[in-house]
Amino acid sequence: MALSANTLLERNRLFRGLSAATIAQIATLSARRIYAEGSVIFSQGDPGDALYGVVTGKVRISASAADGKEMFLNIMEPGDTFGEIALLDGNPRTATASATAPSELLVISREPFLGLLQREPTLSVHLLQLLCQRIRWTSGLAEDSALLALPARLARRLLSLGKLHGHQILNGVHLVISQEDIARFLGISRQVVNQYLQVWKANGWVEIGRGKMTILDAQALQRTAESSDQR
Numbered sequence: 001m002a003l004s005a006n007t008l009l010e011r012n013r014l015f016r017g018l019s020a021a022t023i024a025q026i027a028t029l030s031a032r033r034i035y036a037e038g039s040v041i042f043s044q045g046d047p048g049d050a051l052y053g054v055v056t057g058k059v060r061i062s063a064s065a066a067d068g069k070e071m072f073l074n075i076m077e078p079g080d081t082f083g084e085i086a087l088l089d090g091n092p093r094t095a096t097a098s099a100t101a102p103s104e105l106l107v108i109s110r111e112p113f114l115g116l117l118q119r120e121p122t123l124s125v126h127l128l129q130l131l132c133q134r135i136r137w138t139s140g141l142a143e144d145s146a147l148l149a150l151p152a153r154l155a156r157r158l159l160s161l162g163k164l165h166g167h168q169i170l171n172g173v174h175l176v177i178s179q180e181d182i183a184r185f186l187g188i189s190r191q192v193v194n195q196y197l198q199v200w201k202a203n204g205w206v207e208i209g210r211g212k213m214t215i216l217d218a219q220a221l222q223r224t225a226e227s228s229d230q231r
Contacts, residue, residue: 005030005106008053011079013125014130022120024065029112033105041097041105048086048093049110053156054078057103062184063095072184075100075165087113154196155225157185158206162215172207172216207224 005027009015010149013025030057035041041052044063050060059076069202073095074084086093087110117123158175161182166173181196197213200206207214215221 005032005053008055008079008106012053012081014081014084014126016126018120018122018126022123025116025120026113026123029116030106030108033107035099035105036101036115037099037102039099041099042083042093044093044096046093048083048088048090049107050083051081051110051113052083052097053081053106053108055104055106057099057105058101058107059103060100061095062098069187070184070185072181077165084127088131090128130203148197149227150186150192151196152184152227153186153226154182154193155221157182158213158215159218159221159225160184162218166215169179169214172214173218174212174214176212178211 006023009023009026015026018026018055030053035057041059054076056078058135059080059082060072061074061076061082062070062072064070074082076097082097083093086106117127161175161177162173165177166175168174179193180190183193186193197208200221201208203217203220205215205217207216
């Protein structure tokens, strides 16, 4: 069942804890848009003119280098919001958002939202907290890329994806994701991802299939993720 605007805003960490009256004000600023699978919601370099919330479906956030190489940054599912940094500073988008499934999004435009922000200082505090969390997350990605060996980076990413987007089943955590997508998350080749996954499959840590996988031994992956081996 699709989330109402109020419910989506109440559940999201950006707005959680605000008064019902403030939530209602934010909800009145929103509109709903439908995107078909494969649709581009906004592209890297587009004006930062709106905040988005996922009502139904799934959205992939990615960035591209000058040479055309694409790296996946995040997956947004119902209850998640994205686009808040460009919404606040008005600068061009630093990433591309595309629907990987038929999606309904809540859209809040920049100008009316900034007007509400000036009237609601508690909302400003929430935004500062979120931006700090995003900075820490981005810093963590950069640190992992600079300091960790590939097995540790891959294990960390799998565990993170499992926690955020996996589904608990009898023998582990099931993820609907391709090896190509995992490779793009890490900025490496699919062949390298497959090399490690095949070893982990033989060890009984994961089970892999076409466009999906199951984490069978999260503790083994955690030990690999915590490895102190440098590059």
